[in-house]
Amino acid sequence: MNTKKTIQILAGLLAALSLAACAANPEETVGESLYSDAPGNAVTSDTLYVQKVENLPEDFILGMDASCVPALEAGGVRYYDHDGNHKNVYEILSDNGINYIRVRVWNDPFDANGNGYGGGNCDIENAVTIGKAATAFGMKLLVDFHYSDFWADPGKQRAPKAWQGMDIDQKSEALYQYTKESLQKLVDAGVDVGMVQIGNETNGALCGETSSALGGWKKIMQLISAGSKAVREVCPQALVAVHFANPEKADSYVSYGKNLAYYQVDYDVFASSYYPFWHGTLENLSQVLSNIATTYNKKVMVAETSYAYTAADSDFHGNTIGEGGGIVKDYPFTIQGQANLVRDVIDTVANKTTNGIGVFYWEGTWIAAGGKSYEENAALWERHGSGWAASYAADYDPDDAGKWYGGCAVDNQAFFDPQGKALESLKVFSLVRTGNAIENKPDAIEDTNLILDLKGEILLPETVNAVMLDNSKEEIPVQWHDVDAEAMKNGGVAKYTVKGTAGGMEAVCYVSMVNYNYLQNWSFEEGETGWTATALKSFDELYVEDKVTDSVTGTKHYHFWGAAANAVEFTLEQDVADLRPGKYDYSISIMGGDGGETEIYAYVKINGQIVARGDTTITVYNQWHTAAIQGVEYAEGDTLTVGLYVRCDGANAWGKIDDAMLNAAEE
Numbered sequence: 001m002n003t004k005k006t007i008q009i010l011a012g013l014l015a016a017l018s019l020a021a022c023a024a025n026p027e028e029t030v031g032e033s034l035y036s037d038a039p040g041n042a043v044t045s046d047t048l049y050v051q052k053v054e055n056l057p058e059d060f061i062l063g064m065d066a067s068c069v070p071a072l073e074a075g076g077v078r079y080y081d082h083d084g085n086h087k088n089v090y091e092i093l094s095d096n097g098i099n100y101i102r103v104r105v106w107n108d109p110f111d112a113n114g115n116g117y118g119g120g121n122c123d124i125e126n127a128v129t130i131g132k133a134a135t136a137f138g139m140k141l142l143v144d145f146h147y148s149d150f151w152a153d154p155g156k157q158r159a160p161k162a163w164q165g166m167d168i169d170q171k172s173e174a175l176y177q178y179t180k181e182s183l184q185k186l187v188d189a190g191v192d193v194g195m196v197q198i199g200n201e202t203n204g205a206l207c208g209e210t211s212s213a214l215g216g217w218k219k220i221m222q223l224i225s226a227g228s229k230a231v232r233e234v235c236p237q238a239l240v241a242v243h244f245a246n247p248e249k250a251d252s253y254v255s256y257g258k259n260l261a262y263y264q265v266d267y268d269v270f271a272s273s274y275y276p277f278w279h280g281t282l283e284n285l286s287q288v289l290s291n292i293a294t295t296y297n298k299k300v301m302v303a304e305t306s307y308a309y310t311a312a313d314s315d316f317h318g319n320t321i322g323e324g325g326g327i328v329k330d331y332p333f334t335i336q337g338q339a340n341l342v343r344d345v346i347d348t349v350a351n352k353t354t355n356g357i358g359v360f361y362w363e364g365t366w367i368a369a370g371g372k373s374y375e376e377n378a379a380l381w382e383r384h385g386s387g388w389a390a391s392y393a394a395d396y397d398p399d400d401a402g403k404w405y406g407g408c409a410v411d412n413q414a415f416f417d418p419q420g421k422a423l424e425s426l427k428v429f430s431l432v433r434t435g436n437a438i439e440n441k442p443d444a445i446e447d448t449n450l451i452l453d454l455k456g457e458i459l460l461p462e463t464v465n466a467v468m469l470d471n472s473k474e475e476i477p478v479q480w481h482d483v484d485a486e487a488m489k490n491g492g493v494a495k496y497t498v499k500g501t502a503g504g505m506e507a508v509c510y511v512s513m514v515n516y517n518y519l520q521n522w523s524f525e526e527g528e529t530g531w532t533a534t535a536l537k538s539f540d541e542l543y544v545e546d547k548v549t550d551s552v553t554g555t556k557h558y559h560f561w562g563a564a565a566n567a568v569e570f571t572l573e574q575d576v577a578d579l580r581p582g583k584y585d586y587s588i589s590i591m592g593g594d595g596g597e598t599e600i601y602a603y604v605k606i607n608g609q610i611v612a613r614g615d616t617t618i619t620v621y622n623q624w625h626t627a628a629i630q631g632v633e634y635a636e637g638d639t640l641t642v643g644l645y646v647r648c649d650g651a652n653a654w655g656k657i658d659d660a661m662l663n664a665a666e667e
C-alpha cells in the first residue's frame with residue numbers, strides 16, 4: 001500500500017475523532033486552553049517531586065513536538081493516560097499541561113513510488129492531521145518548516161528535490177509560495193497556528209545554501225525573509241521564529257543575531273535547541289539567549305529539549321543517549337530525573353532569561369513501533385515511516401539515512417512507556433505551576449568508581465551517593481554483595497564490577513585493581529598541580545608543556561631549556577602524606593640533549609632528609625631514561641617527598657620530564 005495514502009486515510013480518521021470531541025464539548029474547543037479552564041481536573045502526583053517555577057506566566061508556552069504520532073498509530077501504537085485509559089494522545093498532553101504542539105514539516109518525504117522516507121513521513125498533510133487534533137484540545141500549533149525533503153539539522157540542510165538547481169531568487173520564490181500554500185492548508189482546516197519556524201537548526205546553512213560560500217549569509221537570510229513574508233500574509237496573528245542549535249558556542253549565536261539584523265529579517269522569536277548532554281550549561285543558555293533578546297528586542301525560547309527517563313532501549317534500535325550511561329550530567333536517567341531537567345529548563349527560560357516565552361520538548365510521544373522483535377519493528381518502520389529513516393530515504397540521503405536507516409533513537413526520552421502509557425514525569429508540565437513537594441527520598445544511586453592497589457587492602461566504601469527526588473545528593477549506606485577479595489587481590493591488574501543495594505536500589509561499584517601510583521598528577525596532565533619546581537639558577541624555560549610527541553603518557557610533560565652554559569639547575573618535587581606504612585619504589589623519566597656535563601638524579605626525602613638517590617642522564621631526542629629508587633621505608637606519620645635534581649653545564653641544554661611513579665614495593 002502507498003504510505004502516503006495510509007497517512008491520508010489516518011488523517012481522515014483523526015479528523016473524525018476531533019469532530020467527535022468538538023461535538024461533546026463544543027464551547028470548550030475554542031478556548032485558549034481546555035486544561036486551565038477545567039477545575040476539578042487538577043493534575044496530582046504521589047510520587048513525582050516538582051519544585052514550583054515561580055512567576056510562570058499563564059501564557060508561558062509548555063510545548064511538545066509530537067510529529068511521529070500518526071505514523072506510530074498507523075502501525076498499531078495506542079496511547080493511554082495515567083489511569084490506563086486509551087485516549088487521544090493530544091488530549092492526554094493537554095490534560096497534563098501542554099498548551100502548544102510542534103510539528104516538523106518536510107516538503108516531499110517520499111520517493112517516486114510514494115514510499116515514505118520515515119521519521120514520521122512528516123509532510124504538510126501530517127501537520128494538518130496533528131494541527132487539527134491539537135486545536136481540538138485547545139492547543140496552538142508551531143509549524144516547523146525544515147525546507148528539505150527529510151531531516152534538516154546542523155549537519156544537513158539539503159534543498160528539496162523539486163528546488164535543486166534553482167538560483168537563489170527562484171528558490172526564495174519557491175519557498176515563499178510553498179510556505180503560503182502549506183499554511184493556507186492549515187488555516188483552511190481550522191488549525192490554530194500560533195507560531196511558524198522558518199528553518200530548523202539553521203546553523204549557517206539552509207535549504208542547500210551555506211554561510212561558508214561567498215554571499216552565503218545573504219542568501220540564507222533572503223530565504224528566511226521569504227518564509228517570514230509568507231507567514232505575515234497567511235497567518236498575521238502567528239509569531240515568526242528562527243531556530244539555531246549549539247548555544248554552547250556563544251560566538252556563533254552572536255553572529256546569527258548580527259546577520260539577522262544586518263539583513264533586516266522580520267522575525268519575532270529567536271529559538272534555540274537545548275540538549276543538556278551536548279549543549280552546555282543552563283547558565284550559558286540563559287546568557288546567550290538574553291543577549292539576543294536585549295540586543296535586538298526579540299522574544300526567545302527553547303524549541304527542542306529532551307532527557308532520558310531510562311537507559312534501556314525498547315525498540316531494538318540503539319538510542320542517542322542511554323545504554324552504558326548511568327548518571328550523566330546533572331540528572332539521573334529516571335522518570336524523576338527527566339522531570340527535574342524539564343523543570344529546570346522551564347525555570348531558566350521563564351525566570352533567568354530576558355523575554356523567554358516558552359519551552360518545547362522534542363518528540364515526547366515517539367515510542368517503540370510496537371513489534372516484538374527487530375524484524376517486526378523494521379517492517380513497521382518501512383511500512384509506516386515510524387523509525388528515524390526507512391530504506392527508501394536512500395533516494396534522497398544515500399550516505400546517511402540510506403545506510404543507517406532504522407528505528408527510534410529517542411524512545412527512552414519519551415513521556416510514554418513502550419506500551420504507550422503516560423509516564424508520571426509528563427505531569428511536570430502541569431505541576432511546575434503549583435509545585436508538588438512530596439517527601440524527599442533517594443531516586444537513583446550514582447555508580448562508584450574505585451582504583452585499588454593490588455598491594456593494599458580490598459576495602460569497598462560503606463556509603464554511596466544517592467540522587468534525591470529534588471536532585472540534591474546524599475551519602476547513604478550501601479551493602480555490597482559477593483565481594484571475593486582474595487580473587488581480586490590475586491588476580492593481577494584487572495577490572496571488576498561489584499553489585500550492592502542502597503536505599504532499596506541497586507548500587508554498582510567498578511573496581512580497577514592496579515599497581516597504584518601514589519603521586520598526584522603523575523604525568524603532568526593537570527599542569528603544575530601537586531608539583532613544586534625550584535630554579536636554583538636563573539635560566540630561560542621551566543614549565544609544563546603540552547606537546548604529545550614529547551610526552552611519554554598523555555600530552556603534557558615538564559620542559560626545561562637554558563641558553564647559556566652552566567645555566568640549568570633545578571629541582572622538581574612532590575610531597576606525599578598519609579601513605580600506608582611499608583616500602584615504596586619511585587621512578588621518573590627524562591629525555592633531553594646538549595647537557596654537557598650533567599648531574600641528574602631522582603631522590604626520596606623522608607621528613608626533609610634525602611634517604612635514597614638514583615642517578616640518570618640525558619642523551620638525545622626521544623631517548624628516555626628512567627631514574628629509579630627501590631624499597632624506601634615509610635612509617636606512620638612520615639612525610640615522604642619525591643624529587644628530581646637536574647644540573648647541566650652545556651649551552652642550550654634542554655629536556656623533558658614525564659611519568660613519575662610511586663608504587664608500593666613487593667614485600
Ligand code: CA
Nearest residue numbers: 317318408409
Ligand atoms: Ca531505540
